[in-house]
Amino acid sequence: MLVDKYPKEIDRILAKFPPERKRAAALPLLYLAQREYGHVSKEAIREVAGILDVDPTQVGGLVGFYSLLHAKPGGKYRLQVCTDLPCALRGAEEFAEELCDNLRIKMGETTEDGLITVEEVKCLAGCDKAPMFQLQAPDGIHYFENQDLDSAMELIEELRQRGDDA
Amino acid sequence: MPEHILLRHRDIPEIADLDVYLKHDGFTAFEDVVKNQTPEQVIETVKTANLRGRGGAGFPAGVKWSFLTPGVFPRYVVANADESEPGTFKDREIMEGNPYQFLEGIAICSYAAQANTAYIYCRGEFWDLAHELEGKIEALTKRGLLGEGLFDTDYSLMIYVYLGAGAYICGEETALLSSMEGEIGHPRLRPPFPAAEGLFAKPTVINNVETLTNLPPIINQGADWYCSIGTEKSTGPKIFSLSGHVERPGNYELPFGTTFRELIFEHGGGIRDGKAIKGILPAGASAPLLPATDEVLDTPMDYESVPKVGSQLGSASIIVLDETVDIAWMAYKTTSFFKHESCGKCAPCREGTYWMYHILNRFQNGNAAPADIDLLNRVALGIQGKCFCALGEFSITPVVAGIEHFRSDFEALTGDGK
Numbered sequence: 001m002l003v004d005k006y007p008k009e010i011d012r013i014l015a016k017f018p019p020e021r022k023r024a025a026a027l028p029l030l031y032l033a034q035r036e037y038g039h040v041s042k043e044a045i046r047e048v049a050g051i052l053d054v055d056p057t058q059v060g061g062l063v064g065f066y067s068l069l070h071a072k073p074g075g076k077y078r079l080q081v082c083t084d085l086p087c088a089l090r091g092a093e094e095f096a097e098e099l100c101d102n103l104r105i106k107m108g109e110t111t112e113d114g115l116i117t118v119e120e121v122k123c124l125a126g127c128d129k130a131p132m133f134q135l136q137a138p139d140g141i142h143y144f145e146n147q148d149l150d151s152a153m154e155l156i157e158e159l160r161q162r163g164d165d166a
Numbered sequence: 167m168p169e170h171i172l173l174r175h176r177d178i179p180e181i182a183d184l185d186v187y188l189k190h191d192g193f194t195a196f197e198d199v200v201k202n203q204t205p206e207q208v209i210e211t212v213k214t215a216n217l218r219g220r221g222g223a224g225f226p227a228g229v230k231w232s233f234l235t236p237g238v239f240p241r242y243v244v245a246n247a248d249e250s251e252p253g254t255f256k257d258r259e260i261m262e263g264n265p266y267q268f269l270e271g272i273a274i275c276s277y278a279a280q281a282n283t284a285y286i287y288c289r290g291e292f293w294d295l296a297h298e299l300e301g302k303i304e305a306l307t308k309r310g311l312l313g314e315g316l317f318d319t320d321y322s323l324m325i326y327v328y329l330g331a332g333a334y335i336c337g338e339e340t341a342l343l344s345s346m347e348g349e350i351g352h353p354r355l356r357p358p359f360p361a362a363e364g365l366f367a368k369p370t371v372i373n374n375v376e377t378l379t380n381l382p383p384i385i386n387q388g389a390d391w392y393c394s395i396g397t398e399k400s401t402g403p404k405i406f407s408l409s410g411h412v413e414r415p416g417n418y419e420l421p422f423g424t425t426f427r428e429l430i431f432e433h434g435g436g437i438r439d440g441k442a443i444k445g446i447l448p449a450g451a452s453a454p455l456l457p458a459t460d461e462v463l464d465t466p467m468d469y470e471s472v473p474k475v476g477s478q479l480g481s482a483s484i485i486v487l488d489e490t491v492d493i494a495w496m497a498y499k500t501t502s503f504f505k506h507e508s509c510g511k512c513a514p515c516r517e518g519t520y521w522m523y524h525i526l527n528r529f530q531n532g533n534a535a536p537a538d539i540d541l542l543n544r545v546a547l548g549i550q551g552k553c554f555c556a557l558g559e560f561s562i563t564p565v566v567a568g569i570e571h572f573r574s575d576f577e578a579l580t581g582d583g584k
Contacts, residue, residue: 086410
């Protein structure tokens, strides 16, 4: 249970908001749940709802709405390539396709070893440094810019080496 | 090269370090207003400087602040750092490169608004940046530049970072408030405006990152100095995010009134690979596409001039398209963005972007009939003027202007429709 494992972190999150407006802590708590479980399961939704004193359906709606919250498990890392217009003008679509081919998956799929899910996402505010992607990792979200197939594969290899230590 | 007013890290690379920022007049403006000025005086200065909101709407910040319901407390200030417009990446550079000037801007705004709590609503993707900012806030608190009883007065201020979770709509200020209150990021009906009932139903000021970052120099150097930069009605410096088919994409801090031609061909180094320019999206995906005629290229980039040639300056994210770009594909890309980002609250946007997307998809798949061009235009115009918020209205603008100026690109992709 999150409340047993992270009491201090939960208190710190709740302290940012007026006590009668606890629900404002929903997104930070959902991030905490996702970090803990890898995705936001129904059980995690119930836990967060319990902390906030709201109905689980109200919390569940958020998971469906916000693109960084995932109701279903994916790879350990989600490699999210921006293919929006400005990035596409600088070769992002070709980059994304090459990357998927190289990993022998289709867009949206996960590599056989469960390490990487490649996804297309909308503008990440890195348009001048395309092709670029963000890596949604267990410890947070990190940007990788001015990428090509070699640099991306190098990163993936590094993540693979890191194994369970990460 | 003149010195930067906002992107100061380009002149002083270590300015993201608090000691360096303090050495370069950091927090003198905030100290000055807290010790020596009333909130009303600060608001008056910002009004005289005619600081206009850099998030896209261009509304005068001082006027916005003066709408706060008198006598109602607590009040909140929210910095809108949900930068998500395709082609916009200026707020991110400010927060990464010159974070303390941004934080001082929040502090000055909070004092003027008589708020003791401010939040930074950072888009969730800026995870690393948000954690950096939290560290900077802690450093300021340790130095006594944030916290209780600032500069031996009774003024207190706390700043918190709030991380969004991936939704373009949350850049719309009322949707941002919904999101911060733990709800789905749906926009709210106005009035009441946030200045009357904002965060937690209290009077709230919401300003864009770039807007707030203008405040320390305005306080330090005065409204007259500020008005000497830019044009008469669009005062001050502006960061133009330049992307697409240019040699040197990036942010360029220039005075309002700089022409598209100067930005693209002098600063941006011209079109990549010696190609010709075809069109310009001056405000990301959210304003009409402009054909790159001489008249357009010689247009000054300010809030008054760009509408005269048929578009908007918005957040000044200039996406440049060269001659190889098929405008039907461009419309497909911008519509795909809006279809994905539509929050679903109102039907014209939710259904309209869906249908525009599906028609545009036919052009991409070679299944479009000639009649689909007018059908697309009709669907787009059917959305116009009926959406709950501006996002839906924005969604049609690249499409309608694309058909108007480059109809032949659409025609070239039509067959018998089978």
